[in-house]
Amino acid sequence: MSADRLLTTTLRAYQEPHRPADVDRLHASTATLLSNLNNHLNISLLTSQLLTARAIWGEPAPFAVAGDGLRTCLRVLSVYNTAALHVQRNEEENAKLRWGQQPVGSGVRCDTWARAVAKGADDRSARWKHLLVLTGTLMGMESEGCRALSRGLRATLEQAVVTAANLALEDTSRRRPYTGGELGSNAVMLALAYVFPVLSDHHRQMLNCDLVLPAAVRAMTGPEGFQDGDFLRSISAGNVAGHETFYRASPSSFAHVQQLEARPLPQNMGPLSRLTAFAVQHAADSSVVLDTQDRLLAFSAGLLERWRQCPFSPVDISTEAAVLPPDMLRGPWAMLWRLLKKILYTVVATVQPIMGRCLLDPRLRNDATAPTVASKTLHTLRNLSFISSRQGADAFQVYVFTYMTSLDIITRYPDACVRFLQEAQPTAPGQPNSPALTPLDQALTLFYLNTAEHLPLSLPTPAAESLVLTLATAHLSAVPPSSSAAHAAVLSVLCCPQHAALAIALIPFYIDILLASFPARISPRQFRLAFKTVVQIASPPFPIAASHPLLAETLLEMLHFRAATATTHPLPAEPGPANGDNNVMNGEQQQPLPPVSEQTTLDWLTRTAEAMNTVVDPALREVVRSRFWDVLVSGEMDVERAAIGVAWWGIGGGREMVMLNQAAPKRDGEVMMSGALGGNRSEACRL
Structure with missing residues (x-):
C-alpha cells in the first residue's frame, strides 16, 4: 500500500x-x-x-x-x-549514497x-x-x-x-x-x-519542582503505582487455611500482584524515584517537601497494616521452605518480595534527599522542624522494617545515609528521642496474655532495639530504664538477631556516665545472662566485645570504679572460672566484621574468623595464658597466641592499659607463659587477681 x-x-x-x-x-x-x-x-x-x-x-x-x-x-x-x-x-x-541513488x-x-x-x-x-x-x-x-x-x-x-x-x-x-x-x-x-x-x-x-514533586508521589503510591499497598488485600482474599498456597486456592489472588508489577509506572520506578529525588532537592516551597514526607509516612503505615493482615505475614524466612512448596517459593512468593523490595528502594530513595535537605535548608534544619522530620523518617523506615530486615535488604548506602542522618539529628533533641521511643515501642515477650511474637513483630522489635542503641546518651535516666533497658533485658535470652541487638542496647545504656546508678544495679544481672547466652545465642566476637565493654565500664575513669573498685577484677575471676569448665570443641565459623557496607554492596564474600572454642574465647592475659596451656588442639592454641599479639601491638588498648600489657609481657612472665608454656611466676606467695603484676593491687590489669 x-x-x-x-x-x-x-x-x-x-x-x-x-x-x-x-x-x-x-x-x-x-x-x-x-x-x-x-x-x-x-x-x-x-x-x-x-x-x-x-x-x-x-x-x-x-x-x-x-x-x-x-x-x-x-x-x-x-x-x-x-x-x-x-x-x-x-x-x-x-x-552514504552516491548521486542518483534512491534514498x-x-x-x-x-x-x-x-x-x-x-x-x-x-x-x-x-x-x-x-x-x-x-x-x-x-x-x-x-x-x-x-x-x-x-x-x-x-x-x-x-x-x-x-x-x-x-x-x-x-x-x-x-x-x-x-x-x-x-x-x-x-x-x-x-x-x-x-x-x-x-x-x-x-x-x-x-x-517546576513544586508541581512535579506531589505529582510524582501520587504516581508512585496511587492506583497506577503501588496502589497504597491495596494489592496485599487481594492476597488476603485467598483461602490459606492449612498453609495452602493462595494461587491454588484463589488463582486471581496473585494475578493481581503480577498485573501490578507489569504496569508502566511500577516497571519504571527506578527512573521515577530519581526524578522525585531531584524534585525534592530543587522544590522552592519547603512545605511541599514536608507534605511529601507525610504522604510517604502514611503510605508506609498503610502498607505495614495491610501486611499485618496478610495471612502469609506469619511465615518466617527460616521456615518458609518447609511451609511453602517449591513452586510457590520460586514463583509467586519471589515475585511478591521483589515488588516489596522495589517499594522499599523507591521510598528510601525519596526520603534520602529530604534528610539531605534537612541538613542544609534553614527552613527544615531549625529546632522546631528538624526533630519532627527526623522522627517521621525513622517511623517510615520502621514501617518498612519487615522488608528491610529480610536478607540484608537495608545494606545499601542510600538507606544507611537516611537512617544515620535521622539518628544524628534526633539525638540533639532529648524530648524527640523520648517521644519517638514511646510511639515505636513494640510488645515485649513474655508479657501476660501476649501471644508469641510474629516475624513482623520481631522485625519491628529489631528495628526498635537497633535504634534505641544510639539514643541513651540523649535520654534522661528514667526514660533510658523504661524505654530501653526494660525491653532490651526481656530480649537478652531471645534468639539472634534480637538477642544481639538487645545486648548492644543494654551496653549502650551502661556506657553512659549519667546512667551510672543503673549500671551498678544491672551489671551483675547482665553478666550472668551474658555468660549464660554464650555460645548458644551470641557469637565469640560479640561475647568478647560485650565482656570487654563491661570491664571497661567498671574501670577508671568511669564513676563505677570509685564506688566499686574490685568489680572489674571480680568479673575477670568469673571469666576464669567459666573458662576452666568451658567446652573445647571448635565453634561454628563466623564471618569477619564487615568493613562498612562496601563488602555487602559489592557482593564480596567476608573472610571467616579463625577457629575458636568456648574455652579459647574466654581469654585474658595471665589467666588466658594459663588457660592456653590447657588447650589440646595446637591450631586453636595458636589462635589464642595470635590474639595476644593482636591485643598488645594493634593499638586496641589505651595508653595506660598498653603500658600494663607491655610490663606483663616483659617482666611479668607473659612472654614465658605464651611462648614457652611456662607457669605463671609467683611473687612472695601473694595470691593475685587475674592479670595482676604483683606488688600494688591497684595496678591489676583491666582490659
Missing part, C-alpha cells in the same frame, strides 16, 4: 470508536507512516490527528481496564521514539522531521499528550550517545518538553478542563521519567 493511501486509511480509522483489538494495528501503521512520509505537512497532520483520535484514546469514554490509559501513553511515546530512530538511521544511510525511507532530514512533529502538537490536544510525542522524538534523536539534531533545535525541543510538562501539571493542579485528570498527571510523570536523563542540567532546573 502506498504511503498516501495508508495515510488516508489511518486517518479515517482514527475517527472510529475505540476498539482495543485495533489499537495495535493503528500504532504500527502510525510508526510506518512517520518513518516514510516525505511531506512534513503530512507528518504534522498525522501527529495532530493521533493526539485526538477516538480509536486511540477512547474518548469521550474512559478506559475500561485499569492501566490501559498509561499503556496507551507508553505506546504513543514508543511510536515516536521508534520512528525517530528510523529517521535518524535513514539519514545516516542516505548520507532510504522518506528522505526527510532529522531537524525537519522533528519540527514537523512539534507543529502537530497543537491546541486541539491536551498538553500532556504533547509531552508524549515530544519526549519520544527527543529520546529517539538524542539518547544513547546519538546526536542527530542541531544544537539549536535540541535546545528548542528540550525547552518544549519542559514547558509542556510544567503547563500540563499546572492545568492538572488547577483542575482545568481537558487535562486528563489523574491519567494526564501520571502520563507527565511517565514521560519525564524517561526523558529526564536526556535533558541538560539547564533545562532540568527549569522544571
Whole structure:
C-alpha cells in the first residue's frame, strides 16, 4: 500500500470508536507512516490527528481496564521514539549514497522531521499528550550517545518538553478542563521519567519542582503505582487455611500482584524515584517537601497494616521452605518480595534527599522542624522494617545515609528521642496474655532495639530504664538477631556516665545472662566485645570504679572460672566484621574468623595464658597466641592499659607463659587477681 493511501486509511480509522483489538494495528501503521512520509505537512497532520483520535484514546469514554490509559501513553511515546530512530538511521544511510541513488525511507532530514512533529502538537490536544510525542522524538534523536539534531533545535525541543510538562501539571493542579485528570498527571510523570536523563542540567532546573514533586508521589503510591499497598488485600482474599498456597486456592489472588508489577509506572520506578529525588532537592516551597514526607509516612503505615493482615505475614524466612512448596517459593512468593523490595528502594530513595535537605535548608534544619522530620523518617523506615530486615535488604548506602542522618539529628533533641521511643515501642515477650511474637513483630522489635542503641546518651535516666533497658533485658535470652541487638542496647545504656546508678544495679544481672547466652545465642566476637565493654565500664575513669573498685577484677575471676569448665570443641565459623557496607554492596564474600572454642574465647592475659596451656588442639592454641599479639601491638588498648600489657609481657612472665608454656611466676606467695603484676593491687590489669 502506498504511503498516501495508508495515510488516508489511518486517518479515517482514527475517527472510529475505540476498539482495543485495533489499537495495535493503528500504532504500527502510525510508526510506518512517520518513518516514510516525505511531506512534513503530512507528518504534522498525522501527529495532530493521533493526539485526538477516538480509536486511540477512547474518548469521550474512559478506559475500561485499569492501566490501559498509561499503556496507551507508553505506546504513543514508543511510536515516536521508534520512528525517530528510523529517521535518524535513514539519514545516516542516505548520507552514504552516491548521486542518483534512491534514498532510504522518506528522505526527510532529522531537524525537519522533528519540527514537523512539534507543529502537530497543537491546541486541539491536551498538553500532556504533547509531552508524549515530544519526549519520544527527543529520546529517539538524542539518547544513547546519538546526536542527530542541531544544537539549536535540541535546545528548542528540550525547552518544549519542559514547558509542556510544567503547563500540563499546572492545568492538572488547577483542575482545568481537558487535562486528563489523574491519567494526564501520571502520563507527565511517565514521560519525564524517561526523558529526564536526556535533558541538560539547564533545562532540568527549569522544571517546576513544586508541581512535579506531589505529582510524582501520587504516581508512585496511587492506583497506577503501588496502589497504597491495596494489592496485599487481594492476597488476603485467598483461602490459606492449612498453609495452602493462595494461587491454588484463589488463582486471581496473585494475578493481581503480577498485573501490578507489569504496569508502566511500577516497571519504571527506578527512573521515577530519581526524578522525585531531584524534585525534592530543587522544590522552592519547603512545605511541599514536608507534605511529601507525610504522604510517604502514611503510605508506609498503610502498607505495614495491610501486611499485618496478610495471612502469609506469619511465615518466617527460616521456615518458609518447609511451609511453602517449591513452586510457590520460586514463583509467586519471589515475585511478591521483589515488588516489596522495589517499594522499599523507591521510598528510601525519596526520603534520602529530604534528610539531605534537612541538613542544609534553614527552613527544615531549625529546632522546631528538624526533630519532627527526623522522627517521621525513622517511623517510615520502621514501617518498612519487615522488608528491610529480610536478607540484608537495608545494606545499601542510600538507606544507611537516611537512617544515620535521622539518628544524628534526633539525638540533639532529648524530648524527640523520648517521644519517638514511646510511639515505636513494640510488645515485649513474655508479657501476660501476649501471644508469641510474629516475624513482623520481631522485625519491628529489631528495628526498635537497633535504634534505641544510639539514643541513651540523649535520654534522661528514667526514660533510658523504661524505654530501653526494660525491653532490651526481656530480649537478652531471645534468639539472634534480637538477642544481639538487645545486648548492644543494654551496653549502650551502661556506657553512659549519667546512667551510672543503673549500671551498678544491672551489671551483675547482665553478666550472668551474658555468660549464660554464650555460645548458644551470641557469637565469640560479640561475647568478647560485650565482656570487654563491661570491664571497661567498671574501670577508671568511669564513676563505677570509685564506688566499686574490685568489680572489674571480680568479673575477670568469673571469666576464669567459666573458662576452666568451658567446652573445647571448635565453634561454628563466623564471618569477619564487615568493613562498612562496601563488602555487602559489592557482593564480596567476608573472610571467616579463625577457629575458636568456648574455652579459647574466654581469654585474658595471665589467666588466658594459663588457660592456653590447657588447650589440646595446637591450631586453636595458636589462635589464642595470635590474639595476644593482636591485643598488645594493634593499638586496641589505651595508653595506660598498653603500658600494663607491655610490663606483663616483659617482666611479668607473659612472654614465658605464651611462648614457652611456662607457669605463671609467683611473687612472695601473694595470691593475685587475674592479670595482676604483683606488688600494688591497684595496678591489676583491666582490659
